[in-house]
Amino acid sequence: MRRKITAGLILRKDGRYQRNELIGDKRRTFTAKDPAKVWADIQKAQEEYEEQERQRIITRDSGPLFSVVSDEYQAIVEKMKEGTRRSYMPNIRRAREALGEYRMREIQPYMIAEFLRSPVFEGCSASTVSNQKTVINNIYQFWIDSPKWRGDCNPAVQTRMPRGLPRSKRPPPTEEQVQIVKDHYLDPDALLPVAYLCTGERRGEMLGIQLKDIDFKKRVIHIYKSVEHINNAPHMRDYTKTPAGIRKVPLLSMLAEALEPIRHLPPDTYIIGLDTKPITLKKYETMWQRFWRKYGVGEEVVHTKRVYRRGRSEVVKYSTWRVPVCGHQFRHEYVCMLAMAGVPEEIAIQLVGHANAKMIHEVYMALKPQMLEDARKRLDALL
Missing domain, CATH: 1.10.150.130 (Tyrosine recombinase, N-terminal domain)
Structure with missing residues (x-):
């Protein structure tokens, strides 16, 4: 005998049908004017619960996506x-x-x-x-x-790394580029490359150096902060790239001489930009290009852009200067200098601000011609 669709439902005074149903471990109430809809809602809720349970088991066994x-x-x-x-x-x-x-x-x-x-x-x-x-x-x-x-x-x-991937090292600057910096280290425009050559700092740490961070008597520079650029704007951070980046580096005579004309400035003066606030990324790039352009390094690149003047669209030309060397390459040069000077490896890794020697071996160390020549002389003497 076919069961009535209203069987098991309560007819309330407001004319709606109601049923209390246990879905999982929770009792829920379903109401509707149409008794068929009450049963449909119960079935839908039961199916949703079963799907949730299935997903919970999958997640428990296989983890989240x-x-x-x-x-x-x-x-x-x-x-x-x-x-x-x-x-x-x-x-x-x-x-x-x-x-x-x-x-x-x-x-x-x-x-x-x-x-x-x-x-x-x-x-x-x-x-x-x-x-x-x-x-x-x-x-x-x-x-x-x-x-x-x-x-x-x-x-x-x-997981193993794929084999045969190209391994490229950023080379140090050429001997000619280093010599240009050495020959013109007293030029005010040379302060940025001179500072790179004499400290081996990262860009952010370099731009964070203020006069108050330099102990001219003890010939030491304190590195403990850095400048971070978001788009073009500089933001001072009270940390370096890594914890090992907080350190002291020696103030070399070349840099000390280059800094002599600005020692009278306020202690909060940043040595790059000569202001009491760090420079923008655009100004940094302009300073870098200006020095190398001054001594004939780089090439002019002509660009075009469309502008609107007096209601008309025009194509105008403008130039930028492409320099074949960047500041970070002088960090590589600094590591090579440490090796050529015979500085022990455990000291070198602290001076460049790395936690271990791996980066020095795999990234920064380059076999320069002078190193080969020194090795030849030592081997000849040994033989």
């Missing part, structure tokens, strides 16, 4: 230093596009390895691919450390 974890990790990266954000964000985006649809425990080392060998990284250097692998490792470590998820595996640790 990689895209969900990477989104939360990205929120943390967005609060980091500008340089870190600029480096990490593209890597997070690429990892999410490649692995986002998988759950954390579903991703295996071979999947990460295939991603690192994919056309996305065609022509990229080993350092670029290594940075991508580091970001995937960081996302997994974030999942493991999170009290919310308490992850328990990290396939990035088991």
